[in-house]
Amino acid sequence: MQKTLILPGLLLGLAFASTAVAADCPTLPQGAGVQWEETEGKSYKVCRAIDQDGTQLLGVMFTDSEPLKLRRRNRVEEGWVGQHVVVWYRPEIAEAGAAEKRITVVELDEDRYAQIWLDANDPDQLRRAMNLAQQLYLH
Template sequence: MKILHALIFLGLSLTAGIATAQSAAKCPALPESSGLQWQEQSAATYVLCKATAADGREVMTMMLTGRDPDIPLPRPLRQEKGNFAGESLYWYQPDLGGQQPPGYATRRMTVVKFDKNRYAQISLYPSDASELRALQALSQGMNLNPSAVAAER
C-alpha cells in the first residue's frame, strides 16, 4: 500500500512540475527600449513568439522547435548576413510565389539551428529599411539560453 501511495505522490509531483514548466514563458526577453511585446503560443513541439509594436503591428515572429522546419531558402532570395544565438545565418526574402504585396522589399526570414536539435524560424515584417535593420540587430542580440532567459525576467 505504501508503494501505491508513493507512486501516486510521485505522479502528482511530476504532473505539477510539467504544468509549471509549460506555464513558464519560453520566448526570449525583449529589451524594454524596443517597445515590442511578445504574444506567446505553446504546443508540445514548438513555441511561437509574435512581437507586436505599440501600434499593434506584428513585426516579428519566431518559432522555436526541436524539428528542422525544412523550409527551402533559395539562394536568389538571399539578402543580408547576420547572426542569431551565436550562429551565422543569411536573411532571405520570403518566396511568395511571385507575389509582391506592400512591404515585400523589406520582409525577411531565416531558419537557424542554434543548438543540438533546436531551431529558430524567424520572420520580420518591418515597415521600412530602418526598422528592418533594427529588427535584425534585435534578433542578433537575443539570448536563448533557458537559464539566461529566466534570469532576465
C-alpha cells in the same frame, strides 16, 4: 521486472520530448518598445514581437524539426541573431502589408531549431527589426 522499468523510462522520455520545444521566448531588450505574443502547439512555440501599434516587428518559431528549406537564390545578406551568424533570405511567399521581409533558420541543438522572420514596411523598420534580432539570445 523489465516491464516496470520500461513504462517509467517511456514516460520520462515523453516528458523530456514535450519540453524540448517549449522554450521560453527570448528576453527582449529594455526600451525595445515591443512585447511578446506567444502561441504554442504540440511541436512548436511561436513568439511574435508586437509594438505599441499592434504591428509585428519580428517572430521566432521554436521547433524540433527544420521548419523549411531556404533557397540559395533568395539570399539577401548576412547578419546576426544573438550569438549566431545567419544568412537572411527573402521569403518565397510575400505577405501583404510588409514591403521588406527576411527569414532565417538557426539550429540551436540537435533536432531543435529557431526560425526567425522580420516584417517591415520600409528600410528603417527593417533596420529596427534586424537590430532587435541581433539582441536576442536564443537558447
